[in-house]
Amino acid sequence: MRMRKLKWAHNLLMQAEVVAHEPAQLAGRWKQQLNCETLHVEIGCGKGDYWVGMGVLYPQIGWIGIEKNESAAGLSVRKFEESMHSEAMSFIWGDAEQIDAWFETGEVDAIHLNFSDPWPKKRTTKRRLSNSRFLKKYERILSDKGQIIMKTDNSALFEYSLLEFAAEGWELYDVSVDFRREPHDEDVITEYERRFMEKGQPIYRAIWNVPSHNHDLPE
Template identity: 40%
Template sequence: MRLRNKPWAKEKLAQYPQYAVGNPAEHKGKWNEVFGNDNPIHIEVGTGKGQFLLGMAKQNPNINYLGIELYESVIVSALDRIIEAEVPNFKLLSVDAKDLTEYFAKGDVERVYLNFSDPWPKVRHAKRRLTYKTFLNIYEQILIDGGEIHFKTDNQGLFEYSLMSFSEYGLLLKYVSLDLHASDFEGNIMTEYEEKFSQKGSRIYRSEVKYMNEK
């Protein structure tokens, strides 16, 4: 899908520093000051237009959420949703996921969400997948001990690859669903892509994995 450029996006993000965090490296190790409380922080890598995290923020007011998205032309749509909803526990970062350790210290984050990430189906592009071992190492460096990754996708190949990658890295598999919408899982918040794919009859896969302290 071609990304529509929005040259005004950067300026608009700068106009709402209460929602779009500028200079995130300055907050490394002290994100509690950004939110004004000591509630746990969950991040979504590849937050897109923000539908998932907005739903989570409304559902869980005692958890702070940060949406990570590389493209300003995409994340500005999430900003519009936050402005309208006026949720205090959802903020945005327009940064590259491979640089997360520049912005977060060990223990800053309690949980990472990966929803409908680009599958990068070609073998030579495996290192770009957000469940590749180098990304798993990045998440480990910012998560609390025993922190978790919650992962959803409609792509069976990516799901199978990710389960293998999690296992090889030594993560504890807590939950697996091969058909989320036909399961008894409660409290699911759908992303934009999830709604689109499920309406077409696609099966949604979901897993939860946990980092082992002794690793």
């Protein structure tokens, strides 16, 4: 869905303290910066319901929201500033294509992909956040026990992702084709998710373990 451009968003994003304006300069130092031992990243956080909500539920974890759309990013940051929030939070206004420049090898403990754009046309497959190009970047920045947690309403994107992760050697740790059949108070409902739940659509969810790293093996 195309978003109306919000004129105030640019100024807010330029001034807000929670926004990391030079994220590459924090690579390798995020945990120290946010004073946390565990770091979670949400890519495509939209209007910020999940990023802000999870920060409140798990204040001991560092939460970094990433969003490329200026208006959505502005709404996320405004939500953060207007709500009760944890201190261990940061925001990157940018395209996750750059994610490997923003984090050091093994620095991230979990990546959340919530209701990512499906890019249904074949020629746009590469833009899917679960495309192998992205999986290779995630693999490098995730810790040895790192995980990706994905939720979507889109069965075609879900099928594609299951195959793509398998082809790249990720281990499927958990899967559900109707995640909200049972209450999951431990997991904040996103803006898109609420819309699909109200229409009675099932929510697909999977967790993958990062492929075993070989960094420490002798040559």
